[in-house]
Amino acid sequence: MKINRRKFLAITGAAAATGLAGKGAADAVDSVKKKSRPQKRWGMVVDMRKCEKENGCTKCIDACHEYHNVPDIDNQKHEIKWIWKENFHNAFIEQENNMLPEKFHHHPVLLLCNHCDNPPCTNVCPTQATWRRDSDGIVMMDWHRCIGCRYCVAACPYGSRSFNFFDPKPHIEDIQDDFPTRSKGVVEKCSFCEERLSRGGWPACVEACSAGALVFGDLDDPDSEIRQVLKENFTIRRKPELGTQPEVYYIV
Amino acid sequence: MIMYNSGKIIFGIIIFIALFSAPFWVNSLGKSEAGAPELEYPKDHSECVRDSEWMKAYHMDLLNDWRDKVVREDIRFTEFQGGEIEMSLTRSCMNCHDNKEKFCDRCHNYLDVTPYCWDCHVEPMGAKEPLFRDTKKEKVTLMKKSVEAANEDQ
Numbered sequence: 001m002k003i004n005r006r007k008f009l010a011i012t013g014a015a016a017a018t019g020l021a022g023k024g025a026a027d028a029v030d031s032v033k034k035k036s037r038p039q040k041r042w043g044m045v046v047d048m049r050k051c052e053k054e055n056g057c058t059k060c061i062d063a064c065h066e067y068h069n070v071p072d073i074d075n076q077k078h079e080i081k082w083i084w085k086e087n088f089h090n091a092f093i094e095q096e097n098n099m100l101p102e103k104f105h106h107h108p109v110l111l112l113c114n115h116c117d118n119p120p121c122t123n124v125c126p127t128q129a130t131w132r133r134d135s136d137g138i139v140m141m142d143w144h145r146c147i148g149c150r151y152c153v154a155a156c157p158y159g160s161r162s163f164n165f166f167d168p169k170p171h172i173e174d175i176q177d178d179f180p181t182r183s184k185g186v187v188e189k190c191s192f193c194e195e196r197l198s199r200g201g202w203p204a205c206v207e208a209c210s211a212g213a214l215v216f217g218d219l220d221d222p223d224s225e226i227r228q229v230l231k232e233n234f235t236i237r238r239k240p241e242l243g244t245q246p247e248v249y250y251i252v
Numbered sequence: 253m254i255m256y257n258s259g260k261i262i263f264g265i266i267i268f269i270a271l272f273s274a275p276f277w278v279n280s281l282g283k284s285e286a287g288a289p290e291l292e293y294p295k296d297h298s299e300c301v302r303d304s305e306w307m308k309a310y311h312m313d314l315l316n317d318w319r320d321k322v323v324r325e326d327i328r329f330t331e332f333q334g335g336e337i338e339m340s341l342t343r344s345c346m347n348c349h350d351n352k353e354k355f356c357d358r359c360h361n362y363l364d365v366t367p368y369c370w371d372c373h374v375e376p377m378g379a380k381e382p383l384f385r386d387t388k389k390e391k392v393t394l395m396k397k398s399v400e401a402a403n404e405d406q
Contacts, residue, residue: 069374133326135326140323140324142323142324143372144319144323175374176374177342177374177375177376177377177378177380178342178343178374178380179374180372180373180374181372181373181374182372183371183372198326198328199383200392
């Protein structure tokens with residue numbers, strides 16, 4: 001077939017027009033639009049002065065673990081934890097203080113995922129199943145994608161990640177239907193309750209704490225409660241020398 | 253061409269072909285209908301996010317799309333009934349299709365497919381209402397409340 005210039009231009013023009021029209025139609029069909037929302041950076045302050053007054057209280061841990069279907073496994077090698085207690089000298093190794101005040105020997109510190117600004121766990125994930133969300137700084141997990149390689153468990157300097165060595169469901173006392181469970185071979189950790197935040201709620205641990213020891217809020221908002229607390233109190237963070245920029249602050 | 257024992261061999265071949273093709277000619281007698289699975293559709297809801305023919309064929313793609321949008325892109329709502337409804341398998345889909353046994357399972361069993369949604373996701377034990385966003389008023393309420401509000405407006 002011989003093609004002349006006019007025919008060639010007509011064919012290419014028609015092809016381009018169909019392509020553009022097709023793209024426009026596809027855009028219209030895709031009804032889900034991305035809503036822009038103000039930039040945030042979620043953070044938390046743990047006020048140990050208030051926490052240690054409630055000796056032996058586990059309200060925040062219970063609330064979190066119940067809401068998120070976190071299994072209760074006795075064996076320490078297999079345990080799953082999102083928020084837990086640890087001795088001060090284990091939690092803050094870098095403090096290296098032999099002359100700690102007496103109270104630090106008796107009152108464990110509350111630990112959870114620090115939702116680092118510079119998280120080492122996300123860089124090592126081969127499937128992008130974990131990442132730091134730019135819009136609010138939460139270190140997210142996609143359990144659909146996790147292949148259970150446990151690189152992130154090794155990379156996290158805070159021990160915030162747990163691995164499901166077996167099906168967790170038999171170890172969940174009362175399965176809640178509003179949050180999925182996990183399956184065997186998946187890593188899990190605290191998510192700052194991003195699913196509750198998206199519905200306008202507050203993290204389960206913060207809501208459960210009756211002592212007001214957990215302050216949660218937007219670190220980018222200078223008028224937020226958390227910024228006021230940080231302004232008025234001296235706070236420490238876990239292993240700041242690593243440069244991970246943890247977003248969980250402690251008043252001790 | 254000489255064929256020894258031709259009678260027995262041809263007879264054998266005919267028997268073999270008859271038995272081998274048995275499924276085809278037994279079915280052609282018309283007794284083969286397996287019947288479509290009987291599904292229980294929601295009684296007090298008539299509208300889905302897509303029409304039912306599309307959903308029959310592509311609901312798994314829709315769910316995958318919702319999953320990626322919600323988990324990875326933080327996009328939570330999709331267009332529905334003039335507003336937007338929360339994208340959630342357990343909250344939105346199963347708010348109407350509240351009987352997994354008689355809806356999801358019946359068809360999946362019939363087709364012998366085992367989706368792994370339920371390895372982790374928990375079948376709702378009491379209907380959790382999905383969120384509904386009125387795009388005109390920019391108001392987010394529970395689905396039931398938005399229906400009630402719409403009824404009051406009329």
